[in-house]
Amino acid sequence: MAFTPGQPVTAVVQRIEIQKLRQGDNLILGFSIGGGIDQDPGQNPFSEDKTDKGIYVTRISAGGPADEAGLRMGDKIMQVNGWDMTMVTHDQARKRLTKKNEDVVRLLVTRKSLEDAVRQSMTRP
Amino acid sequence: MDTESTYSGYSYYSGRSRGSHRHGERSRDRHKSRSKDSRSEKSVTINTPPAEPLLGDSSVRGEQVQDDNWGETTTAITGTSEHSLSQEDIVRITKDLEDSVGLDCRRYFTLTLAVILGLLVFLTPLAFLVLPHLLWPEKLQGCGTACEGLFISVAFKLLILLLAVWALFFRPPRAGLPRVFVFRALLAVLVVLFVLSYWLFYGVRILDSQDENYQGIVQYAVSLVDALLFIHYLAIVLLELRQLQTCFSVCVTRSTDGETRHYNLGQLSIQRAALAILENYYSDFPVHNPALLSASKSRAAKHLAGLKVYNVDGPGNNATAGMAHSQSRAMIAAAAHRRDASHNELYYEEAGHERRVRKRKARLVVAVEEAFTHIKRMQEEEQKKAPGDVMDPREAAQAIFPSMARALQKYLRTTKQQHCHSMESIQQHLAFCITNNMTPKAFLESYLTPGPTLQYSRDHWLARHWTLISEASVTSGLRDGSIFLLKCVDFSLVVTCKKIPYIQMSEEYIDPKSHKFVLRLQSETSV
Numbered sequence: 001m002a003f004t005p006g007q008p009v010t011a012v013v014q015r016i017e018i019q020k021l022r023q024g025d026n027l028i029l030g031f032s033i034g035g036g037i038d039q040d041p042g043q044n045p046f047s048e049d050k051t052d053k054g055i056y057v058t059r060i061s062a063g064g065p066a067d068e069a070g071l072r073m074g075d076k077i078m079q080v081n082g083w084d085m086t087m088v089t090h091d092q093a094r095k096r097l098t099k100k101n102e103d104v105v106r107l108l109v110t111r112k113s114l115e116d117a118v119r120q121s122m123t124r125p
Numbered sequence: 126m127d128t129e130s131t132y133s134g135y136s137y138y139s140g141r142s143r144g145s146h147r148h149g150e151r152s153r154d155r156h157k158s159r160s161k162d163s164r165s166e167k168s169v170t171i172n173t174p175p176a177e178p179l180l181g182d183s184s185v186r187g188e189q190v191q192d193d194n195w196g197e198t199t200t201a202i203t204g205t206s207e208h209s210l211s212q213e214d215i216v217r218i219t220k221d222l223e224d225s226v227g228l229d230c231r232r233y234f235t236l237t238l239a240v241i242l243g244l245l246v247f248l249t250p251l252a253f254l255v256l257p258h259l260l261w262p263e264k265l266q267g268c269g270t271a272c273e274g275l276f277i278s279v280a281f282k283l284l285i286l287l288l289a290v291w292a293l294f295f296r297p298p299r300a301g302l303p304r305v306f307v308f309r310a311l312l313a314v315l316v317v318l319f320v321l322s323y324w325l326f327y328g329v330r331i332l333d334s335q336d337e338n339y340q341g342i343v344q345y346a347v348s349l350v351d352a353l354l355f356i357h358y359l360a361i362v363l364l365e366l367r368q369l370q371t372c373f374s375v376c377v378t379r380s381t382d383g384e385t386r387h388y389n390l391g392q393l394s395i396q397r398a399a400l401a402i403l404e405n406y407y408s409d410f411p412v413h414n415p416a417l418l419s420a421s422k423s424r425a426a427k428h429l430a431g432l433k434v435y436n437v438d439g440p441g442n443n444a445t446a447g448m449a450h451s452q453s454r455a456m457i458a459a460a461a462h463r464r465d466a467s468h469n470e471l472y473y474e475e476a477g478h479e480r481r482v483r484k485r486k487a488r489l490v491v492a493v494e495e496a497f498t499h500i501k502r503m504q505e506e507e508q509k510k511a512p513g514d515v516m517d518p519r520e521a522a523q524a525i526f527p528s529m530a531r532a533l534q535k536y537l538r539t540t541k542q543q544h545c546h547s548m549e550s551i552q553q554h555l556a557f558c559i560t561n562n563m564t565p566k567a568f569l570e571s572y573l574t575p576g577p578t579l580q581y582s583r584d585h586w587l588a589r590h591w592t593l594i595s596e597a598s599v600t601s602g603l604r605d606g607s608i609f610l611l612k613c614v615d616f617s618l619v620v621t622c623k624k625i626p627y628i629q630m631s632e633e634y635i636d637p638k639s640h641k642f643v644l645r646l647q648s649e650t651s652v
Contacts, residue, residue, distance in 0.1 A: 039646050
């Protein structure tokens, strides 16, 4: 998942669709995010490249909508409903995920195991 | 001591090695150094050593011939290693003899030279002014107020010159150095040449032709005095100012116990640097205590005594160097095989000694504090009450001394300082402390830590006579890496010199507005 600034980012992504759950007055998704361009990337435990300022999934509440949809802890979120999440501040990411008029969020996430799987399948004859 | 051959031998040695061009001064040296220097008690004399090779290979030459009967025919001179006092007593007695017997030829010679030069310098302008009036008074033109103004200026400049020369040159000498003071000699030569050339000009142009222009003569005299003042300025710069800026860092180590100090010196000749170091030695280095070195000597003796190497083949065999090598190799091999527990002994002995010292120190502190409580300074209003018990400080000290004497003596014996302090000196110190309202701790400070040599009584300034040993000529300047020794009877000071490096400093400007900070966050939001 390394990237060079100025070059387009390529990654193997998985499409995950999460239905928001209504809890009282709020719509929740059941996970926590960390990271952002205004945060300190060195403290991110999930990123391989410690200068990566993307949005990562740091916690998933068990049994919640995200858990059921297949989101895993440590995933990097690349897109939310078409909006790019690789170069956003923490607050912008939070806002894109918690829009009150949307019931469904379609995420593009990437993780290391995806890349490994694709590479393995390519080398196998 | 054969002074004549000694000095000439050494100066020849240095001349050969340095290729120096100052022949005139060396011959002056031989004249001046005809007798030994010794002076009043306060000064330090530094003498150059006899001409021995500095690499110390004289020991090899001495061992080549071995006489088997030497034990019966020689008389042994003992008493230098453990009882070094006897050697120092001898030295002190010879010094006292010299003090009382001889006049100081070299010093008085220099003094008379200086006085003659001074008289020459001061009387010359006056002579220039007076001689025309004496020799051709009728031909002289009278000179008016300009001349009189010049007379006043000559008078005041001479007065200033007199005071300045007195301030700079006529100070009590601190020490007798082995070689002549190069800059002073050069300046004296310059002054003599200068005055002689003025006299020459005066004699030829003015006396011979009997010049009538008196104002010109007066101006000539004024120019002489001005030039003398400028020479005095040169003297100040060369003698005083040049060595103020430090450019060398010297490291002084005492050879017996390794005490080391560092000093910063300017550009000095080696003999003047040695003098500066010795003056600092007396106030910085703790006093030399030979009793503290006996432990390491006995350990060394034990190492050697364990093994004896016998030379079965007899003397006059192969080269002495080979024999010495094989001997030492045999001893080292044997020592390596033997399992030596002396490090263990040392450790436990030192630990035991520490404990003993601390115990004695505790007892001493308590005894002294208790003794001091018996004494109280008498107030003014009590003066009428009990006149019988009133004591002056000396009697007060004698009164409280017995209660602490035993503890103090035991402590001094344990720390091996008992020969540094006599009963008299302790009582004097006690009286001094009582007079000045010092606390017991202040009284004890001079006994708990070995102070600098200055602190002790006069007979402990054992070394007043120092020998400067140097491979470079002692009038040459200090240089990076120059090493010399200052030897006295008991020990020697090893001095190494390092140049303070040239420092290249650059500046960097930081705008005060450029100090900005950001928070390093890692927040986690749940969505």
